Amino acid sequence: MVVRNMEPSMTTHNPAAAFFASPAARGIAAVLRGLHRVSPALGTRLAMGLFFTPVPTKWLARSRAVPRPWVERQLPFEGGHVSVWQRGDIEPGRPKVLLTHGWAGDAQQMRALADTLAADGFEPVLLDLPAHGRSSGWRSNLLQWVRAMFAVTARFGPWDGVVAHSLGAMALMFVCIFVVADVPMGWIEQGAAWLSEQITNRMAESNFRSLITDGVIAGVSGVVIFLPQILILYLFLGFLEDSGYMARAAFIMDRLMSRVGLHGKSFIPLLSSFACAIPGIMATRTVENRKDRLVTILVAPLMSCSARIPVYTIMIAVLLPTASLLQKAGIMLSMYMVGIVAAFGMAWLFK
Structure with a gap:
């Protein structure tokens, strides 16, 4: 692999950085602060709406033509589409590299680096994440970005490498917890099955054999199987801490989390608990702070992890068979919201 230093002229200007430092952004912040003093509920609602809306708007990114030899492909996603950029002059068989932008960015920001990778023998793939660039939608969030990366990986992957920036890197973290960890988790599962089979074939049927195969091996493997997810999560948390990103996320979320007695740093563990409560607790x-850490541990299992989705789906299908698709989706969302409200309520009670 050849690594080249990019000249300053090769980097693409990020309009979001300019906007956040502009008088317009300071004016919006002042208006929201004044509105919050008059009506906290209205001020909070408008602030949350802006929080999930990429600023500046996508008009600038949509107005740019797709430069040759890049080709835009639209992948259907959640009632809209995400735009995936590929070069039309690259022969198949090269190592694939996915490049993702950060919040309020777009694929054009990563194009200079992608061209450099193409010159070095790779096949770069650019992605406009939901509500960004040429993808559909105007509001998005981290969980939707994770789902979009899963969809793009299933259609255009697998990847030999990934380059991610800012919030795109955080979305990648949750994708890796599932995709990358799936391989060693399969090894652990197969190893436990092989060991149980060997003991079953070599020991006579007895309660002691059942204790070993159904108790010790099944029990230990049921816990150890989460080790790959925990190790990957620890690796990314180390990156986030060393880069200063964790401190920024904690600072941004501290005011909101403090209303229910949680520290800003509890945001990442609780968010991780939507994937699995065990890595979230770890x-x-x-x-x-020991007390804040204990409260976070106690409320993390209340978040709806991915293992509960089949249970929710079966419950909705059995209890409400005549409900429409929109009603079923609303009930599923309500179940997630009940978990969040319960976690925040119990956190406030524990504190």
């Missing part, structure tokens, strides 16, 4: 090591 991630609480970043919370220095």
Whole structure:
């Protein structure tokens, strides 16, 4: 692999950085602060709406033509589409590299680096994440970005490398917890099955054999199988801490989390608990205060992890068979919201 230093002229200007430093952004912040003093509920609602809306708007990114030899492909996604950029002059068989932008960015920001990778023998793939660039939608969030990366990986992957920036890197973290960890988790599962089979073939049927195969091996493997996810999560948490990103996320979320008695650093463990509560609980090591760490551990299992989705789906299908698709989707969302409200309520009670 050849690594080249990019000249300053090769980098693409990020309009979001200019906007956040502009008088317009300071004016919006002042208006929201004044509105919050008059009506906290209205001010909070408008602020949250802006929080999930990429600023500046996508008009600038949509107005740019797709430069040759790049080709835009639209992948259907959640009632809209995400735009995936590929070069039309690259022969198949090269190592594939996915490049993702950050919040309020677009694929054009990563194009200079992608051209450099193409010159070095790779096949770069650019992605406009939901509500960004030429993709559909005007509001998005981290969980939707994770789902979009899963969809793009299933259609255009697998990847030999990924380059991610800012919030795109955080979305990649949750994708890796599932995709990358799936391989060693399969090894653990197969190893436990092989060991149980060997003991079953070599020992006579007895309660002691059942204790070993159904108790010890099944029980230990049921816990150890989460080890790859925990190790990957720890690796990314180390990157986030060393880069200063964790401190920024904690600072941004501290005011909101403090209303229910949680520290800003509890945000990442609770967010991780939507994937699995075990890595989420392990991630609480970043919370220095013992009481805050204990409260986060206690409420993390209340978040709806991915293992509960089949249970929710079956319950909705059995209990409400005549409900429309929109009603079923609303009930599923309500179940997630009940978990969040319960977690925040219990956190406030524990504190």
